[in-house]
Amino acid sequence: MATPLRVLIIEDSEDDALLILLELRKGGYEPEYVRVETPEAMMEAIAGRQWDIALSDYVLPRFSGIDALNIWRQSGFDAPFIIVSGKIGEDTAVGAMRAGANDYFIKGNISRLVPAIQRELKEAELRRKKREAEEALLTSELRYRRLVAAVTDYIYTVEVRGGDVVATYHGPGCAAVTGYGPEEFEGDPFLWYRMIHEEDKQRVTEQTQQLLEGEDIPSMEHRIIHKDGSIRWVRNTIVPRYDELGGLAAYDGLIADITARKTAEIELGLRSAALNAAANAIVISDPGGRVIWVNPAFTNLTGYTLEEIAGRGLGILKSGVHGEEFYRDLWETIRAGKVWRGEMINRRKDGSLYPEAQTITPVVDEAGVVRHYVAIKEDVTERKRAQEALLENARMSCDMELARQIQGALLPSAPPVVAGVRCAGRWVPAAHVGGDYYDFFPRDDGSFDTVIADVSGHSVGAALIMTEARSVIRTQARSGGSPAAIVRSLNENLYEDLTRAELFTTMFYASYRPTSGILTYASAGHNPPLLYRRAEGRCLELDADGLILGVKPQVTFEEREVRLAPGDILLLYTDGITESDNGSGELFGVGRLSALLASLHGEEPEAVIEAVLSELAAFTGGRPPADDICTVAVKITPSSGSGSGESCG
Numbered sequence: 001m002a003t004p005l006r007v008l009i010i011e012d013s014e015d016d017a018l019l020i021l022l023e024l025r026k027g028g029y030e031p032e033y034v035r036v037e038t039p040e041a042m043m044e045a046i047a048g049r050q051w052d053i054a055l056s057d058y059v060l061p062r063f064s065g066i067d068a069l070n071i072w073r074q075s076g077f078d079a080p081f082i083i084v085s086g087k088i089g090e091d092t093a094v095g096a097m098r099a100g101a102n103d104y105f106i107k108g109n110i111s112r113l114v115p116a117i118q119r120e121l122k123e124a125e126l127r128r129k130k131r132e133a134e135e136a137l138l139t140s141e142l143r144y145r146r147l148v149a150a151v152t153d154y155i156y157t158v159e160v161r162g163g164d165v166v167a168t169y170h171g172p173g174c175a176a177v178t179g180y181g182p183e184e185f186e187g188d189p190f191l192w193y194r195m196i197h198e199e200d201k202q203r204v205t206e207q208t209q210q211l212l213e214g215e216d217i218p219s220m221e222h223r224i225i226h227k228d229g230s231i232r233w234v235r236n237t238i239v240p241r242y243d244e245l246g247g248l249a250a251y252d253g254l255i256a257d258i259t260a261r262k263t264a265e266i267e268l269g270l271r272s273a274a275l276n277a278a279a280n281a282i283v284i285s286d287p288g289g290r291v292i293w294v295n296p297a298f299t300n301l302t303g304y305t306l307e308e309i310a311g312r313g314l315g316i317l318k319s320g321v322h323g324e325e326f327y328r329d330l331w332e333t334i335r336a337g338k339v340w341r342g343e344m345i346n347r348r349k350d351g352s353l354y355p356e357a358q359t360i361t362p363v364v365d366e367a368g369v370v371r372h373y374v375a376i377k378e379d380v381t382e383r384k385r386a387q388e389a390l391l392e393n394a395r396m397s398c399d400m401e402l403a404r405q406i407q408g409a410l411l412p413s414a415p416p417v418v419a420g421v422r423c424a425g426r427w428v429p430a431a432h433v434g435g436d437y438y439d440f441f442p443r444d445d446g447s448f449d450t451v452i453a454d455v456s457g458h459s460v461g462a463a464l465i466m467t468e469a470r471s472v473i474r475t476q477a478r479s480g481g482s483p484a485a486i487v488r489s490l491n492e493n494l495y496e497d498l499t500r501a502e503l504f505t506t507m508f509y510a511s512y513r514p515t516s517g518i519l520t521y522a523s524a525g526h527n528p529p530l531l532y533r534r535a536e537g538r539c540l541e542l543d544a545d546g547l548i549l550g551v552k553p554q555v556t557f558e559e560r561e562v563r564l565a566p567g568d569i570l571l572l573y574t575d576g577i578t579e580s581d582n583g584s585g586e587l588f589g590v591g592r593l594s595a596l597l598a599s600l601h602g603e604e605p606e607a608v609i610e611a612v613l614s615e616l617a618a619f620t621g622g623r624p625p626a627d628d629i630c631t632v633a634v635k636i637t638p639s640s641g642s643g644s645g646e647s648c649g
Contacts, residue, residue, distance in 0.1 A: 006050065007052065038062045038063070043071060046077070053117060058085035058626065081100065153254060160248050204222055235258050236254075281378070303350055338362070492553060524548055525548030532598055566638045576625055
């Protein structure tokens, strides 16, 4: 049977939300969900119900994943918050984790989402139990008061005539227990009744009626309201007196203030509840190390119940990993009245080994003699794994830096020399490696090709697909095919690899013939490049129909042409530029990029790219890019023939 899961999905794409729900159902969950994409909708969803987990995109039209995280935490939820986004880099992800996110995943690669949710839900439950235990202990301490030095008991008498109370006499000790003096009780026979706590009045009245009817009643415990307004607990023991006819003439009572005992019982109950609810295993043993008591967490940790372990030593948990000297040092420390802290490998009842962090505290009496030991045990398996993961991450970081250098070396080291054009390109990965790519291909006939591509994600897989695409593109470019033919062939060659890797690629390929001034181009779902027309003083978008690579094996791509003139500038870019945000949900956008390109039309390609990146950094406040950035600038110059040797750079 599927496990119910209440999921709040913060996502503007219904398709991406459906993919997440599909992954949850594959993992054995039956999600009950609400999808929101604005701060107002999210706050309304939080106010209306409880959620087990939140799954959030990082970039949304109205706000960001960090904004959603802040709303989630400020609402008081301790439930896990996981970011699932296609536009979050390593540094941004680290920042999100520091801000309180529990984990993050890249869209298109969420196969580990379900195990991560299971882990985070388990940790949230452990945090809840620990918090409840701490709150119980705190409540116990706040309510603890010193026991009264001496309990004053006193005797009272009630005279009865015809079944009605006619007079009461309370001994001198009544003032210490009730706050009222004997004369006040004598002047008001019903004062005692009015002092009884409202919640106890019916029970006390019923027992008094039984007494008036001639029945013997046991001692009763109930609360009274002291004259100062405080609540006191008393034990009331009644002895009836009968007249010569057998009728009830009076009854004598003994009042004992048992407030201290009741308070102690409540506090002991709270302490016991706290120990039983503690997330860590707790063991109390005698001076010989024989177990007296264990809490349920000990049973969960070791498999042994209190009945199985009581009266036995904890040596039953020994794994054989540690030598006798280890245990000798432990016993010498605690027998000397000192606290021992350390880690050891122990063995569960089922034979499995586990790492344990343990603190053993001796409990001594007034004379300094050890009477008990209290051991607190914690399974540190996950912590050990985390430490190993950190070491592995350090090794991977070195490997990734090397991969970054290799990937950078695959890009053009310098612009080629082509008559009639000057060009430049720049690659800025969001992580160590990335999936963005650009290249230049001068052809033997004097024409000039350029390409820009964007593989989804920032992982090693994206980098490998990019490298494979580079190899296929270069082979196809040398064959002299048209842009549409090259893109079509690339899709056919990469389809199976992209499908297995659950990745996709967008691409724009263009070929320029300086002799005719014609630019031929094709697009595989890539954002349209900008063309600044010097003669018109404005920017146009170059677009052509074509599906992104890796969706279908056989795709036809539209091929278009446009005539370029000297002074025109073509700017190819990936969405890492236009979809960068300023931290308030506002995107850099195509309009801002177009205006910037128009203002830079007199600059050289390298200066244009430098200005774009500088403006982008100022817009984002200098934050590291959340997505890979890649851009190519091509400026048309007056052609002086194939022998001019004019530099493309």
